[in-house]
Amino acid sequence: MTSASPTPTSLDAVPAAVETELRSFFDVAVPAAAEIAPVVGTAAELVRDFVLQGGKRIRPVFAFAGWRCGMTESGRADSDAASSVGREARDALRVGAALELVQACALIHDDIIDQSDTRRGHPTLHRVFQSRHAAASWAGDAAGHGVAAAILAGDLALAWADDLVHDHRPGVSDTSRYRALPPAVGATWAAMRTEVLGGQFLDIVNEASGDDSAAAAYRVMEFKTAAYTVARPLELGARLAGASEILVATLRKIGHDLGIAFQLRDDQLGVFGDPERTGKPSGDDLVSGKRTALLATALRRADDSDPALGNRLRDFIGRPLDEDELGSARALLVDVGAVAEMEGQIDDLLGAALGALDTADIGDDIRSELTAVAHRTAHREA
Amino acid sequence: MTSASPTPTSLDAVPAAVETELRSFFDVAVPAAAEIAPVVGTAAELVRDFVLQGGKRIRPVFAFAGWRCGMTESGRADSDAASSVGREARDALRVGAALELVQACALIHDDIIDQSDTRRGHPTLHRVFQSRHAAASWAGDAAGHGVAAAILAGDLALAWADDLVHDHRPGVSDTSRYRALPPAVGATWAAMRTEVLGGQFLDIVNEASGDDSAAAAYRVMEFKTAAYTVARPLELGARLAGASEILVATLRKIGHDLGIAFQLRDDQLGVFGDPERTGKPSGDDLVSGKRTALLATALRRADDSDPALGNRLRDFIGRPLDEDELGSARALLVDVGAVAEMEGQIDDLLGAALGALDTADIGDDIRSELTAVAHRTAHREA
Structure with missing residues (x-):
């Protein structure tokens, strides 16, 4: 953090x-x-390589967008000099970077929980540690060692997230130190971490208890995705900029709608996405039996029209599928109207977010950029 | 934290x-x-019940002791009014409480790694979640669900530790909010978390790579126990009180020596301790094959005197032992001189700590209390 990074002039420049x-x-x-x-x-x-090897940096983008919204709110108390804006921009980037470390912990531990072998085309971290154990011909259970090491690696990422967001660097002078988080930002940071962990916990309980209702899927989406991925990052950035409670509430509503749309699009891509573009196997969500809103809606609609149809669909969930079976499953999802229902919901959510963006008290540049991001979030292909 | 807790007048009052x-x-x-x-x-x-169900609160005791050392250093810049001292005392208690939440994460995740069934006479948390899964007749693997839930529960404890230490409570007025951590305290907090995770990681790598040398055992002790349990807590408290770098260095040295003595005593209790008092099975460290300094020293001394003796000792490590075998193993540890060597080390470490305490620039009350704690740390029976 000694090397100053220039303030990104557009949201596209935020990931770098x-x-x-x-x-x-x-x-x-x-x-x-x-x-x-x-x-x-x-x-x-x-852990460093895991964090740097990829990801869309979607949370930092929303955090930085929220900060720019807050900075351009009309009637904002202080109109800082450029140097101060530069410093506050780095606060927003730092919070975004810390969000990526929280996400690293979430992914590393999720991959243990799901017993996943790959992530973004690379071996998952517990498999990396397992391979190192095997390559060194160490004693004992290599898989157990991999899990143990990855539990600790995820913990380290989570501890680092807090070190970064609170700027606990040794021996740094107070002038080059980041600002302490304002209390409202700290409270938002705390809520965000409890929410993502709570959402993950709810997810594994729903899986264990066999709750495949749409209501359960939406509840998990609300906390594991919408709040954590969009609404809280927007809020963190806005609060860093000293935004009013009115603007914060508007951004949270926008974030909630876009976050749900993001997940519903993810659900569609999980069944219909192009593996070349998503980096995930074809029909991944069907094979893994993920309890998505799409599948919950399809099951409800199939059961309502003909119980035999519901059972046919259930037969395609949670087991390996060949190309013919995958085609049949996809056709079923379309035929029962589940795909259209979800596309309708995505459009409604996007429309609500765009409407709120239109009238939000924010600068026109960030409004136009966020509008583009909203469209991409709802209609991306990867 | 709305209910004011009175400032403890002695270290014995710190746990409550x-x-x-x-x-x-x-x-x-x-x-x-x-x-x-x-x-x-x-x-x-x-998670709450796990944290409240027990433990010696040794880290908070040392954090509070460090704070009192710092507050009684002569020539301390400000001599605050009583009300301010009360507020700062709560800062020290809060940091101690946060240390207990870090420890909860460490124990919950350690119990997964070690596949332990009980902790302090209660089922470990992953076993609790496993039992709840079984009792609810949920689908899937109950043991896997227990591990998944306990990974997330440990993460929650770690996130909560930072929420507490940074006082991220929503809607609290600034006057009743805790002070922000001074930068030096934050840097110490960050170092402490990396050290305990690093120490745990080193421990599992030593186990996997079969490194049963005393050097490896001491390296793990240094970070997993001495720094984390005594030295860093003392430092956190002292820095909260604005102690000089000289006093901080003195307390860290005392903490290191006492921390190693604490672990060496733990190693003795792990073989010779009374199960009624320690709450652990008789000869637990032998049966579990824990790589302690005591066993490393015994193996080295046995191998040096007679390779056959070393092999006899190895036969008693890492498997269930009946009472006769346990008695023979204990006699071997005594006969090869390992027990005497470790007792000598404990006495040397205690002596060094007491010597440093004698001349430290701290008040006589806390000097006398810490002297008593030092004796108990080195010579406890549970």
């Missing part, structure tokens, strides 16, 4: 700027871990 | 005062989790 913040953090954090022992440094490097 | 702080935190945090969904509230309650 956030990666610069992350690299600056790792430049301090990884050597600190290596001082404990070389193998701890290696583990820290694996 | 810290539990009051913890309860106040849970009174806000558990309902916030329950708002997501009732099952999330239930998980939060299980």
Whole structure:
């Protein structure tokens, strides 16, 4: 964080700027871990590589967008000099970078829970640790060691998220230190972490209890995706900029609608997406039996029209499918009207978000950029 | 935290005062989790109960002791009014309470890693979640669900630790809010979390790679126990009180020596301790094959005197032992001189800590209390 990253002039520039913040953090954090022992440094490097190897940086983009909304609200108390704006922009980037570390913990631990082998085309972290155990011909259970190491690696990412957001760097002068989080930002940060963990917990309980209702799927979406991915990041940025409670409430509503639309699009891509573009196997959600709103809606509609149809659909969920079966399952989802119902919901949610954006008290540049992001969020193909 | 806890007048009063702080935190945090969904509230309650069900509160005691050392350093810049001292005392208690939440994460995740069934006479948290799964006759693998839920529960405890230490309570007025952590305290907090996770990681790598040397055991002790349990808590408290760098360095040295002595005593109790007092099975460390300094020293001394003796000792490590075998193993540890060597080390470490305490620039009351704590740390029976 000694190397100043220029303030991004558009939301498209946020991912690269956030990666610069992350690299600056790792430049301090990884050597600190290596001082404990070389193998701890290696583990820290694996966490760093996991964070830097990809992702859309969607949470930092929304955090930075929220900050720009707050900065351009009319009647904002202080109109800072450019240097102060530059400093506050870095606050927004830093919070975005910290969100990526929370997400790293969530993904690393989720991959353990789901026993996933790959993530973004790379082996998952517990599999990496397992392979290192096997390659070194160590004693004991390699898979167990991989899980143990990845639990600790995820914990490290979560602890690092807080270190970064609170700027706990040793030996940094107060002038080059980040601002302390204003209390309202801290409370939002706390709520966001409890929400994503709560959403994940609710997800595994729904899976265990066999609750495949649409209501259960929406509840998980609300906390695991909508709040965590869009609404809270927007709010964090807006509160950093000192936005009014009215604007914060508007952005949270926009974030909720876009967040649900984001997940509903994800559900469609999970069944109909092009593996070349999504990086996930064809029909992944069907095969894995993920309890999505799309499948819940399809099951309800099929059962309502003909119980035999519902059972036919259930037979395609949660097992490997060949191309013919996948085609039949997809046709069923279309025929019972579930795909159209979800597309209608996405359009409604996008429309509500765009309407709120239109009248929000924010600058025209960020309004236009967020409008483009909203369309992409609802209608992306990957 | 709305209910004011009186400033503890002695270190013996710290555990109860810290539990009051913890309860106040849970009174806000558990309902916030329950708002997501009732099952999330239930998980939060299980984390709360885990934290409140026991433990010696050793880290909060050292954090509070460090604070009192800092407050009684001569030539301290400001001599605050009593009301301000009361507020700062609560800062020290809050940091101690947050340390207990870090420890909860460490224990919950450690119990998964070690596949332990019980902790402090209660079922471990992953077993609790597993039992709830079984009792509800849910679908799928109950053990896997237990692990998944406990990974998330540990994450929640770790996130809560930061929420508490940074006082991210919603809607609290600035006057009743805790002080922001001074930068040096924040940097110490960050270092402490990386150290305990790094120490745990080093521990599982040593186990996997079969490194049963004393050097490896001491390296794990240094980070997983000495820094995390004594040295960093003392430092956190001292820095909260604005202690000089000289006093901080003195307390860290004392903390290191006492922390290693604490662990060496733990190793002795792990083989020779009375199950009635320790709450652990007789000869637990031998049976579990824990790589302690005691066993490393015994193996080295046995191998040096007679390779056959070393092999006889190895035969007693890492498998169930009947009373006769346990007696033979214990006699071997004594006969090869390992027990005497460790007792000598404990005495040396205690002596060094007491010597440093004698000349430290701290008040006589806390010097005398810490001297008593040091003796208990090195010579406890449970």
